[in-house]
Amino acid sequence: MDTRSGFHQSLELLQTELLAMGNSVENLIHQAVDSLTRLDEKLAHDIIESDDHIDDYLTTIDELCLRLIALQQPMASDLRIIGTAIKIATDLERIADHAVDIARITLRFSGEELVKPLETIPQMAEIAKEMLRESLISYTERNVHRAATLAEKDDLVDKLYSNVMQELISMMGVDYNRNRQLTHLILVAHYLERVADHVTNIGEGVIYMVAGKRKDLNI
Template structure:
């Protein structure tokens, strides 16, 4: 018999909210980069408008975590689960902010054509989204090995980031508008690199939650 049915029901609700928030953030990153590649202002604006939904998730998760701590007197292992959920939600909210940043750049490019088709940036986004998905699975499945595997994917994103930065800087010239667009594309690459870093933060949180030990995945 479950000695604390209320606690475990609340914990299950917390996990559901976190999973739904994560799925929404995955879609935001995908849509933001897709809108940039197509210079689709309408899709970019939809990304920006969805940011409030992500903030609402963070508020609900924050309240759930505080309620669990205040009313259920969780044990040390339970506290790690709750604390990790709150940290994951914070990282997800920051990832969503980067999706919004990318969408705002798309809107700044209104009426322009891209100086070159996007190639490396969508590759970075694909890996970053995959990392985000894996990091959330590692939380729900309490899978330390899945969490640790994020480090290798983060290295791939870092290499692509270095590659695209060199490429974009090499395209700089004397044309102001061209250089402005290239600079903004560098920002996009930076935002995606940060998305990958946030997913390794999630992985580190999962490892600590399960083992009680801290491991740096972003080295």
């Protein structure tokens, strides 16, 4: 096997690991919001325990990237691909952390009922998951246009975040327990807004990887 052939096989393995990590992270976001919506404590515990699995993905990807740099003598364009993979894995790990944050809030509501049915928060989660899928497709396709369109969906998540924050603040009164729960729901919305930001970071990485230019999608 020649050096470049081995390099490309290693890149394919790297991409496979990234996509598997991304799929796992997307599932965690779905499960986290589901655990909150249904106040499912067992599911919340499962999400928290699965965080180690995501960390394992990050370690594997970091090691693959370091091995590629050390053994394959990559060119400048290759280094952009490797550097982008490290950055994507880091953003995916942080998204998983936010899923865990939401699961911990589910556990804080133990023995309670939600002050209101959740509507906007699941909607934010659906858009964020769709963004994540699109970002990973843009990575595999090396599609700059697809990566750039993430900015529009990020704007939508920002608007929903602003709306839900205003709604929940308006519901606050003198009841401490009610206010505490509303505050935690605002935090959940904030975590999902941050998830969307991390996804746009992935899109920016894809654009840099393909075009060699940096573009800010979080404007």
